[in-house]
Amino acid sequence: MVRIKPSVLKKACQINPLLPLLLPECRTIEAAQQELRWIQNEVSDKKRVRQCCMLRARHYPLQYLLGSQPFGPLDVTCQPGVLIPRWETEEWTVSLAEKLPRDMAFDIMDLCTGTGCIPLLLKQMCPKCSVFAVDRSPLAYKLATRNSNTLQVPLKIIKKDILERSSEIVPRTVDLITCNPPYIPRTTFARETARSVKLFEPKLALLGNKEFYANLVDCWMSRTDAFVYEVGDLSQCYYVLNRVTGDVDLSRKWRIGFRHDSCGRPRIVYGFRASGSRLNWASILVKFGDMKH
Numbered sequence: 160m161v162r163i164k165p166s167v168l169k170k171a172c173q174i175n176p177l178l179p180l181l182l183p184e185c186r187t188i189e190a191a192q193q194e195l196r197w198i199q200n201e202v203s204d205k206k207r208v209r210q211c212c213m214l215r216a217r218h219y220p221l222q223y224l225l226g227s228q229p230f231g232p233l234d235v236t237c238q239p240g241v242l243i244p245r246w247e248t249e250e251w252t253v254s255l256a257e258k259l260p261r262d263m264a265f266d267i268m269d270l271c272t273g274t275g276c277i278p279l280l281l282k283q284m285c286p287k288c289s290v291f292a293v294d295r296s297p298l299a300y301k302l303a304t305r306n307s308n309t310l311q312v313p314l315k316i317i318k319k320d321i322l323e324r325s326s327e328i329v330p331r332t333v334d335l336i337t338c339n340p341p342y343i344p345r346t347t348f349a350r351e352t353a354r355s356v357k358l359f360e361p362k363l364a365l366l367g368n369k370e371f372y373a374n375l376v377d378c379w380m381s382r383t384d385a386f387v388y389e390v391g392d393l394s395q396c397y398y399v400l401n402r403v404t405g406d407v408d409l410s411r412k413w414r415i416g417f418r419h420d421s422c423g424r425p426r427i428v429y430g431f432r433a434s435g436s437r438l439n440w441a442s443i444l445v446k447f448g449d450m451k452h
């Protein structure tokens with residue numbers, strides 16, 4: 160990472176002596192000023208504002224300090240030990256929610272739910288749906304429950320390891336599965352992950368690779384009509400595509416697409432049954448991404 164020039168630090172200090180503490184994370188004076196305003200808005204006590212800035216200098220995440228993160232129309236409570244919702248996830252979740260039918264009752268299950276941000280937003284925007292949310296972390300389970308209660312968005316929250324026998328999680332099939340699994344491979348974690356994430360966000364939420372996409376094909380596709388899975392790179396999209404096209408039965412029954420985020424990075428692999436579903440997924444997901452199969 161490029162070091163901050165002494166001239167920038169000096170200029171920041173002249174504006175406000177707290178700004179240099181925010182520069183290591185914010186990088187520019189303008190971004191540091193914005194962040195200081197956010198902290199001052201949330202924290203009235205001057206001593207506490209300084210403490211927050213000192214924690215930021217040590218790369219402590221802003222959302223853990225302020226206690227929340229906007230996610231679409233919702234303000235989701237954040238706590239250490241549970242992944243902070245990302246803008247990339249918010250972007251596709253809002254786009255998906257806008258495409259789902261509002262006037263129909265159907266079932267959604269969000270796997271690896273963390274704060275519950277994805278199912279909370281889907282349920283908020285499609286109130287007739289029944290929405291399940293699953294996570295193996297006790298902290299995530301507690302926080303998703305708290306978010307569901309405080310936002311008054313009812314979810315059925317389940318504490319379970321999804322890589323274990325999936326049949327025991329919910330008693331039936333669902334119309335749609337969403338999932339943002341841990342997808343950063345160990346080999347790239349140390350090199351490519353931001354320091355604040357490496358130091359302060361839970362490894363359980365971050366480290367993973369093909370196992371969650373293998374689990375999708377092996378366990379979950381038989382129990383849903385459609386799925387939307389976040390990915391970290393194109394190899395994870397192609398893993399799912401190749402597993403489906405390499406299997407005569409799956410290949411005949413399923414359509415698969417990829418979606419990029421607004422920065423042009425691969426972000427989603429999604430799929431739906433070609434026929435026989437309660438909902439017309441081909442028309443719902445028609446402009447969600449690019450069909451590959």
Ligand SMILES: C[S@@+](CC[C@H](N)C(=O)[O-])C[C@H]1O[C@@H](n2cnc3c(N)ncnc32)[C@H](O)[C@@H]1O
Pocket residue numbers: 241242243244245248270271272273274275276277293294295296299319320321322339340341342363364365
């Ligand atoms: C990348 S985070 C996503 C959190 C949230 N959905 C979001 O988008 O902000 C992955 C989540 O998966 C959970 N997790 C990891 N392994 C799991 C497993 N085997 N079964 C269920 N949940 C798991 C972690 O606890 C974490 O909350």
